[in-house]
Amino acid sequence: MQLFEEADDEAFRRLVREWLADNLAMVAGGFPAPVSPHDMAFRRAWEDHLCACGFSGLTWPKADGGHELPMGRMVIWLEEYARSGAPQGVNVIGHGILGPTLLHFGSAEQKARYLPGLLANREIWCQGYSEPGAGSDLAALRTQAVCEGDHYMVSGQKIWTSYANIADWCFLLARTDPSVPKHKGISFLLVDMKSPGITVRPIRQMNGEQEFNEVFFDEVKVPVANRVGEENSGWAIAMAAASFERATYFIPRLVRMEEEFRDLLQLARAPRPGAGVPLEDPEVRGRLASAYLDVHVLKLFARRMLETAGGTPGPEGSYLKLFWSESHQRLLDIAMDVLGPSARLGPQEPAAAERRHWQRDYLWSRAETILAGTSEIQRNIIAERVLGLPR
Ligand SMILES: Cc1cc2nc3c(=O)[nH]c(=O)nc-3n(C[C@H](O)[C@H](O)[C@H](O)COP(=O)(O)OP(=O)(O)OC[C@H]3O[C@@H](n4cnc5c(N)ncnc54)[C@H](O)[C@@H]3O)c2cc1C
Incomplete structure (x- = not known):
């Protein structure tokens, strides 16, 4: 794919941004407007389109049908993908976990049987x-x-x-x-x-x-x-599988969190009917300032992890999981207080001026401190394997 051959990072970023904007508009155009990024049919159509255009197996070896995209380019792709507001595919577990697992542990027959179906998104x-x-x-x-x-x-x-x-x-x-x-x-x-x-x-x-x-x-x-x-x-395979793409897991999440923060601040500055606690409230101002710091600390954490751990973080990956999931919940807690009943509005409702489903995202964020290892388990890992505390 020509886009992946682009020599300059900034040109690559621009091409990715343009490609995503054009193609998202095209795929969304096939649905009654406006379509939610959480709509299952839209998610599937978008993911099929991505795969049909060759945007799958980005980091996989070329011999296995991938593009061997270097880490730096993968980071750009993920950042732009998150900024574009494109929906998450429904085959994320296949592309993100099973594919890399087969690349490492699968037999030649298993790779030949299952990888093409994943790349083409034929099998979920x-x-x-x-x-x-x-x-x-x-x-x-x-x-x-x-x-x-x-x-x-x-x-x-x-x-x-x-x-x-x-x-x-x-x-x-x-x-x-x-x-x-x-x-x-x-x-x-x-x-x-x-x-x-x-x-x-x-x-x-x-x-x-x-x-x-x-x-x-x-x-x-x-x-x-x-x-x-x-x-x-199987245990060793499952543990190795959990570490694949762990470093890049947070990139889209941190980009989204930064954008959510910006959108929330904008809504807080220009409250609409039904909004909640005003921006003049000193407590809300303090919480927003803390959320701003959280976003920046998280970005630095993620960058350090990518640079020092080369993409496969050890137990210190638990800091990032713990801090991201808990600070994201705090940010959405503030959103509920600031937006008040108006948080119920989503992009699909005619009265909605914003592009987010705040209430839906608030409810979904409750899962973030449970999935991929609960906060308590992350704290145990930090205590035992990072700080060396007794069990
Ligand atoms: C949105 C979402 C999607 C998921 N998708 C999948 C999926 O596709 N496939 C899949 O297999 N699983 C999936 N899971 C399950 C997820 O992996 C588990 O929920 C998670 O591992 C926690 O296990 P549990 O729910 O059984 O809670 P439990 O392990 O029963 O924990 C209950 C509570 O006890 C605490 N606790 C447990 N052990 C300790 C300890 N040693 N020390 C201190 N506290 C402890 C936990 O932190 C938690 O608060 C998903 C979960 C969510 C939320």
Whole structure:
């Protein structure tokens, strides 16, 4: 793709910005205006368009169908993507976790079978790790995979499985040896969601959306050829998979937070009917000033992590996760107070002047201190592995 050959960073940024603006307008033009970036059909159409235009596998090796984009360019792409307001795709777990996992641990056959479907966005993936009794303590999982010749019989229950209701495939962790210590008896399996014995029950979230699910496996037949890596090596694979793209995970989130801060300040300066606490309120002024500092400290953290850790942060990545998720919640708490009942307005409503769904984003942000390791777990990691405190 010509855009990726551009020699100069600033020219590359400009081209990315223009491409995103033009193509977003084109894809959105196929929907009744204005379309929400949270609309599932829009998200899917946009992601299909990106992939059809070759914007997938950006950092993957060229030999595997990627573009081998260097980290600096990837950062520019992610920053511009976040600024453009483009929706998040629905195959984020496939592109962000499963793809890099197969690149590192998949057999040649597995790469040939699954990577092209990911690059073209033909197959949507979900991640079946968490269970009702195994979340923070993931290794306590109880879903079993019993080997019967050339296949496993998988039985158990997963929960909070994002996108399982639309996924074609699930990569899951299942216990293949209950007799050894818990981390050592787990395997990493690729499961066709159309297999007999799978039941998906969507869970409605408090913001009204329905993204995650309960998934039940009742004697589901999974070929042994669908196991990634050796039997009982699933824990190490899952831990490595969690570190892929961890450094770049925060870039779009920090850009979005900075933009949210700016938009909020603008709305606070020119309150509309139904707004809440005025900007003259000394407490609100203090909280906004702190939020401004949070955004800047986060940006410095992220930059230092990218420069020093070269993209694969160790336990210090926990600082960023903890600080980002908690300060983002604080920012949206201020938004609720400042915007008052007018925060209910979203871009789809005729009276709305702003481009954000403040109330929806406030509700969604509650999940940010839970997913990818809760705040308590991040604090444990910092205490034990960074500060060396006793357990
Ligand atoms: C939006 C969203 C999407 C998700 N998508 C997926 C997905 O696609 N696939 C998937 O497998 N999972 C997914 N999850 C699940 C997520 O990984 C778990 O919610 C998370 O790991 C926490 O596990 P839990 O919910 O079982 O909480 P628990 O582990 O039961 O924790 C409950 C509370 O106890 C605290 N706690 C637990 N252990 C300790 C400890 N040792 N010390 C101190 N406090 C502790 C926790 O911090 C928390 O406050 C998703 C979650 C969310 C919110």
